[in-house]
Amino acid sequence: MSFPATRLSVVERTRSRDEETRRVALAAIIEAYWKPAYKHLRLKWSLDPDEAADLTQEFFASALEKEVVEKYDPARARFRTYLRLCLDGFASNARKAERRLKRGGGVTLVPLDFETAEGEVATHEPAVDADVDELFYREWVRALLERSVADLERHASELGRPEMFEVFARYDLADEGETRPTYTAIASALNLTAATVTNHLAAMRRQFRKIVLERLRELTSSEEEWEAEAAKLLGRRR
C-alpha cells in the first residue's frame, strides 16, 4: 500500500519529545503553508517580492524558535486560522519595528521556491472578488490539492497503471477551455474504451477523495477540526 491508512496530525507530532519527529512535522507544516503565507504577505501586506520572501523565511524560523506551533490551542481556533493570525501579528510587528527584514537565521527546513510562488502571484487568477483572508484559505486549498494530486499520480504509478491518472488529469485537472473533454474523446486519445475511462475516473476520484481527506487529517489537530475543515472544503462552494 503506497499510502498510509491514517496520517497522524503533524500539529500533534510537533509536540513529540523525539527531536526527529518534531523536525519532520514542522517541515510538513512549512511545506503546506509557506506558499499561502508568502502570497498572503504579498497581497494583504503589499510587501515587495524580496520582503515577502524574507519575512516568510523569518516567520517560519521564528515559529520554530518560539515554539509557536506547539503553543497552538485547538479549543480557540482552527490551526489554519491560528497560523494566519500569527503571521499577521508577525508582519505587523515587523512593520512597526521598521527594520529591514532579514532572512530567518539561515534556517530553511524545506527549500522554498519563491521564484515560482512569485510567478504565481504575478499570473494570479485573482481570487479577486475574494477578500484577502479568503485568499489565504484559497491558497491553502491550492497547496493541499497540489500535494494530493502528486500523491494520486504516485499511487497510480506504483499500481503500474499510469493511464488511470492520465484519465483523471485529462478530465478533472485540465482547465483549458470551459468545457471538459468527453469520455469518448479521452478514450480515443488514450486508446481505451469509454467504459474503461468511466471506471478509471471513478476509481481515481475515490482514491483522490481518500488522499485529500488524509492530507487534511495530517494538517488538523483533532477529529472535530478535521471534520469541520472537511465539511468546509468539500461542502457548499457556490
Added chain:
Amino acid sequence: MISNRAIDRLLDAASWPGLDARYEITGVAGYGGMGTVYVARDHILDRDVAVKVLDVADLGGLRARRLQREAHILARLDHPGIVPVHDAGSLEDGRAFYVMKLVKGRRLDDLLRDAVPIATRLTMFDRILDAVAFAHAHGVVHRDLKPENVMVGGFGEVYVMDWGVAQDGGSDAEAAVVGTPGFMAPEQQLARDVDPRADIYALGMVLAQVIGEAPAPLRAIADKARHQDAGGRYQKVEDLAADLARFRNQDRVDAYRESPAERLIRFYRRYELPILLLVAYVVMRFVVLVWRGI
C-alpha cells in the same frame, strides 16, 4: 500551479459520489447545508432522479443522523406536496445518501420576485399548508419552513423540502436549537423541542412574504399566525387555512375585526351582481311608474 477552475473541478472530483451502476450522476442540482444534491439517471427505471449526499461521512454524527432521519420522514409522509424518496444507503466511503424524485421548478423565494397574481400566490400557499398539516397529523414538525425550502413546479405543484431538522415525534436528539433566524418562533429559539405552532409561526412569516402589500384582513391573518405568543396564534394549520379560505370567499376572517364600513364594502363585493341587479330592477320599476304618470 493549479488554476482556480481546476481547484473547483478537483473539489467536485473529491466530492463525487461513487454510486453503483444503477445511478449515473449527470450534474449538480444544488448545494445544501450538509450535503450536495446531484441529478442522476436511474438506469433501471429509466428516469432522472435527485440524489442527496452528505459532504463528509460523519459516521454516526449529527449530519448523518439528520440525513437518515430526513429519508425516513420522506418515506413515511406520502403526500403530493412532499417529495417521495426512492432509495437510501451509504457510499463506499461511508457517506449517507438517499434518492428522491427530481423536482423541476423554482424555489418560492425566487418565484416571489416575479409579478405573480395574489390569487396564484395564495393557491401556492394553500398547498404548503396542506403538506405541513399532513406532516403535523403524522407527528412531524418541520422546524425550518421558509420560502427557500419550498419548490414550485412548472404546473404549480408545490413541494415542501428539507426535512433534515424536522422533529419526528415528541422529542429528538438534536444537540442544539435548529431553524433559520427570521422564521423561528420565539419558543423555538429557546428550546430544542417545539410543537406544531412553531411551524405556524414560520408559515406566518412565509405568508407575509407571499402576500407582500395586501388588504388589511390578509395581513391580519399573517400577523396572527406569527404571534409572539404561541397561544395567540392559530392552534392548527387547518385553522389558518380556514381563515384564508374565508378571506378568499370574502367572508369575515377571524383574525381581523372590521369596521361597519368595511363590513358594508365586503358585503357589497361579495354580492355585487345580485345587488346591481336589484338596483337595476328598482330603478327600472321607478322609471316605469314615472312614465305611466304614477
